[in-house]
Amino acid sequence: MVEKRNLIRQMKEYAEEHNVPIMLDDGIDFLTTFILKKHVCHVLEIGTAIGYSAIMMALVDPNVKITSIERDNERYLEAIKNVKAFGLEDRITLIYNDAFNVKLDGQFDLIFIDAAKAQNIKFFEMFERNLVSSGSIITDNLNFHGLVQKNEEEIKSRNVRALVRKIKNYIDYLKNNSQYHTEFFDIGDGISVSTKK
Numbered sequence: 566m567v568e569k570r571n572l573i574r575q576m577k578e579y580a581e582e583h584n585v586p587i588m589l590d591d592g593i594d595f596l597t598t599f600i601l602k603k604h605v606c607h608v609l610e611i612g613t614a615i616g617y618s619a620i621m622m623a624l625v626d627p628n629v630k631i632t633s634i635e636r637d638n639e640r641y642l643e644a645i646k647n648v649k650a651f652g653l654e655d656r657i658t659l660i661y662n663d664a665f666n667v668k669l670d671g672q673f674d675l676i677f678i679d680a681a682k683a684q685n686i687k688f689f690e691m692f693e694r695n696l697v698s699s700g701s702i703i704t705d706n707l708n709f710h711g712l713v714q715k716n717e718e719e720i721k722s723r724n725v726r727a728l729v730r731k732i733k734n735y736i737d738y739l740k741n742n743s744q745y746h747t748e749f750f751d752i753g754d755g756i757s758v759s760t761k762k
């Protein structure tokens with residue numbers, strides 16, 4: 566138990582030191598509570614980074630299995646190291662590739678989208694075929710550090726403005742997607758839960 570806590574702390578420190586964006590604590594609490602409440606067993610994660618959220622999800626329950634995709638080699642290798650340190654190799658499958666090159670046959674109760682924020686619609690549409698009926702798709706960072714709530718003129722960088730516009734488009738896309746019921750939560754950096762109707 567103490568060892569696990571130390572390993573978690575070390576992962577967070579690594580993320581901080583190497584500027585790896587990982588999910589905030591209350592986002593992780595939300596995700597893990599969702600997994601427990603809904604009896605989620607199979608999770609597909611887009612955006613492993615160093616394996617932090619995958620490991621936190623797997624620690625919730627021994628029945629939880631995760632498949633997670635990462636395109637950055639250094640982060641993928643760090644994730645492999647972390648998954649091994651927790652002895653979770655049999656329950657966490659890591660795929661090193663761009664998610665857009667990955668075709669999966671499996672079905673998942675939960676798809677967690679936490680990768681390139683401008684590509685959320687594409688990820689959603691590419692992987693929804695891997696979602697079980699009545700499964701859910703969770704997306705993180707819909708507030709994008711509070712910038713989504715700001716007026717565009719207040720955002721100085723053109724690139725950031727473009728990204729914020731894409732996140733807003735994704736929010737509209739979710740609201741207008743009649744095949745899913747989407748709830749938005751002002752938790753962590755803003756989370757949506759889209760459940761198949």
Ligand code: SAM
Nearest residue numbers: 587588612614617618635636663664679680681
């Ligand atoms: N889920 C992780 C956590 O909370 O511990 C954090 C993931 S981080 C916010 C996003 C990651 O997605 C980055 O490591 C990035 O390299 C990866 N990524 C972005 N676009 C991707 C893509 N098209 N395919 C695979 N990975 C991608």
